[in-house]
Amino acid sequence: LVVGVARLLVGMLKAGWVVYLMSHSMMTGFLSAAAILIVSSQVPAALGGVAPLQLGVLPRAWHGLTHPENWEMASIVMTLITIGTIVMAARIHPLVPGVLIASLTGLGFSLVTGYTGPTVGEIPSGFPILSMDLPWDMLPALIVPGLVISVIGFAEGVSISRVLASEDRQHWNADREFISKGMANVVAAVTGGLPVGGSLSRTSLNRLAGAQSRWSGLVTGVAVIAFLPIAHMLSALPRAVLSGIIIAAIWKLVRPQDMIRIVKTSVPQGIVAFVTFLGTLVMAPHIDRAILLGVAMSAAVHLWRELTPTVVSSREGDQLIVDLSGVLWFGSAAALEDQLFEQLAEDPDLNKVVLRCSGLGRIDFSGANVLHEMVDHAGRANIELTIEDVPDHALRLLSAVGLLTLSETKPAQHR
Known part of the structure; x- marks a missing residue:
């Protein structure tokens, strides 16, 4: 609730300019690193193995890659087929639903063969209950963390939004983005949800499916609501298929060539990009610290350049x-x-x-x-x-x- 109200206020007060404190160089480094983390998080499931949960994202991926005795051939094959299906569908025509085809194929395989590997598992069905019965006594202690989350947690969505808006030559409005996500968080608060925001993987998947406008979000929401009564049918979907879908949607966001281009153009800005990139990888899952590091580096480089006219x-x-x-x-x-x-x-x-x-x-x-x-x-x-x-x-x-x-x-x- 605090996150939602804070974002609503930022948007309504036209203070969305704060997101532009995150420089292009910083966002370039963060975006590539975040994409690597997302792909890495899917490696164990893609291989059919299990990595210790107490390990970080990159150590879990390394553990999965270096323990072939835990690999499951069926999971590996399904991951490769899923990625191949999505890539080929996109090459045939943007409207070919590669994600849907891959999902139905994987689900059908699981149901027909009685697949015993890792699956999505039980999915809660039914509608949430609206309630304002919140822990109001904790509100004073949550104000500062909520304000931090409202701005820092906005960075992931900003990074992908600005990139896609630039590619499509569309105008992106930070104030409207704050308002929409603020409203979403207020609704999440009264329905028992967690703070919500933009996502690299979901946005990339949405784009991979051929979405071109905001209608895709509305259609997706309506489809999810309509699907709730039969959501249990997806419980048999292999995790490997889901991992393949996410990897296919995300891997293109890893763009080391963009950081190299920045270095060739401006060494100080290149340092900002690479420091943010490495900071995001090293500090995961606390990427908020990496974002603060990137903002501080951007400000320091700017001040350093302006110190001497x-x-x-x-x-x-x-x-x-x-x-x-x-x-x-x-x-x-x-x-x-x-x-x-x-x-x-x-x-x-x-x-x-x-x-x-x-x-x-x-x-x-x-x-x-x-x-x-x-x-x-x-x-x-x-x-x-x-x-x-x-x-x-x-x-x-x-x-x-x-x-x-x-x-x-x-x-x-x-x-």
């Missing part, structure tokens, strides 16, 4: 032309001052400096004050400091710190 200078006679680009803020203002006066100290013959600010995307109060001090210091050293091409958004701020007034009475000027 780009300064391109050229000498024209006794005049130094300096083109500035980047962001002039409290973290980078001192670096600009140091770079400029270092150049002036190396060339004492300079008596005029022109600062061109058209490349500055933003100037904050500290940056404006540093410009003011630079004009003042240059004037005391008998250096004419001219500030040109100030962005329109910075004019009011420069006036507020007295730079424009100062420019009218000293050799430095603004134009």
